[in-house]
């Protein structure tokens with residue numbers, strides 16, 4: 001959730017992937033095409049291993065660092081480096097989100113809407129996506145929260161079928177489940193230590 005300056009080498013290494021995603025998002029079946037591109041990237045272990053790793057003090061001391069590789073109105077490509085130690089708050093995206101983990105494990109807690117305001121969501125399941133696992137594809141209405149598994153940094157590619165920074169998204173309070181507009185301040189304030 002904290003955007004850092006993207007390493008120029010990372011941008012260059014992922015440029016072909018970004019171009020394939022840009023074509024995919026304008027294809028007849030954008031969601032399926034982008035899933036295939038992310039799966040293809042996850043299979044390129046040599047490329048993934050060559051991606052520069054941000055310094056441990058880059059980004060935010062609680063959440064870690066996000067590198068935005070590309071964003072326009074139809075597509076956002078990010079590398080999400082999640083620091084261990086906190087459960088991050090539940091949020092939506094309102095666009096499809098396609099996620100491939102290439103280092104460590106990304107814990108996803110999933111929620112369903114209750115139809116009431118407090119709590120607005122309830123926990124519906126948890127899944128940990130690890131390097132080598134299938135790509136995770138979330139629908140626009142999905143609500144999830146992430147954390148790094150096993151007390152180690154998690155590194156993942158998150159591709160959104162829209163311009164994520166321009167979307168008015170929601171975040172949910174970790175104790176009350178109340179829905180509020182997502183902001184960086186709330187996101188960090190609503191992280192909770194998890195002992196990892």
Ligand SMILES: [Fe+2]
Nearest residue numbers: 091092093144
């Ligand atoms: Fe998310």
